[in-house]
Amino acid sequence: MKKTLLLLAFIVQTITNAQTYYDANDNEISKKVFDEKLLEYGNISVTNDSLNKHKILFVYDRIEKGVLSDAPNLFKILNEKLHLQLDYNKPLIIYYYPGKDPCNSSGVGAKRRKQLKWDKELNKKVRKVANVNVLRIYKSNEGLKTLKDYNWKKDPNALIEHLFFNYHYSCSSFVVINKDKYSAYFGEYGREDVASTLENILKK
Template identity: 45%
Template sequence: MREKRGKITNRPVLELLLEKQSNREIDSTKPIIIVYYPGKDPCNSSGSATKESRKNWFGQLEDGIEQIAQTKPIYIYKDNDGLEKYDGVLTWYKDPEGTIERLFFENHYPCSSFVVISKDGDYISYFGEFGKNYVWEATQIMSE
């Protein structure tokens, strides 16, 4: 089972933590989209993706999210080993106090995962490698 749905009890606290960590304001009326990098593993350290192809992929991901929910994803890591390949492509932030891992990703799933949290604290998380359409779909559901 790679998708999980649930509810967090205190979204405002999470907002504050993420704002402090990423140094950007989070709109409490919009979903929070987090792409989570657990650390280096065989899945996310292999492959032939170039900086250019990564930039394109994440550019499309962000354009889609912008259209659906007028917001941007936040990129959070547990362990930054292996993130050099995103230099100049994305800015990643350390998981504040391990909060994202504790709330959504207790287990290490290969590659990376994501979670979308609605303004009311409901969420859909997806474990392991994912396509852009999964993120868009979850964002759509969590925006309603």
């Protein structure tokens, strides 16, 4: 999938109160069909709260790979808006926290010390693969246990949300960007998922 930046950080979207429903291929369907599909094995529901959109997602098909049409501009906007010094010549991993939900408010994510230990082990795996930029972005910091431990940043004008995470995926998500290539992982992930995604994108 090709992503066009087009200064999405500054685009105002029209919000409608109508509830709309989509299948896994983004075809609009009725609520009845939507509910029936949710009963099928492996299907889950994700929601875009702002637009009242609901979509079917197959739990084993949560990776999206594609191309950014203006990756240098994305780095420039992030650096300017968030006062960072991200290096375009190094891969960038963005960890995205969508806000509090039942998934990230229970288990490891609900306990700060366990989360910090988990993150430390994740960082070791990542560093074995490559030297990377790391950016932690949140949509809402409600329930974010490690808010004071890391340099978390508010998503500037919902830029990252609009580019990669149009729906609320449970727990948290991440995206790896290498020059103009990206690979996004939607929802709860493991340490190996991050490391393997980084390895794969570097092969291209």
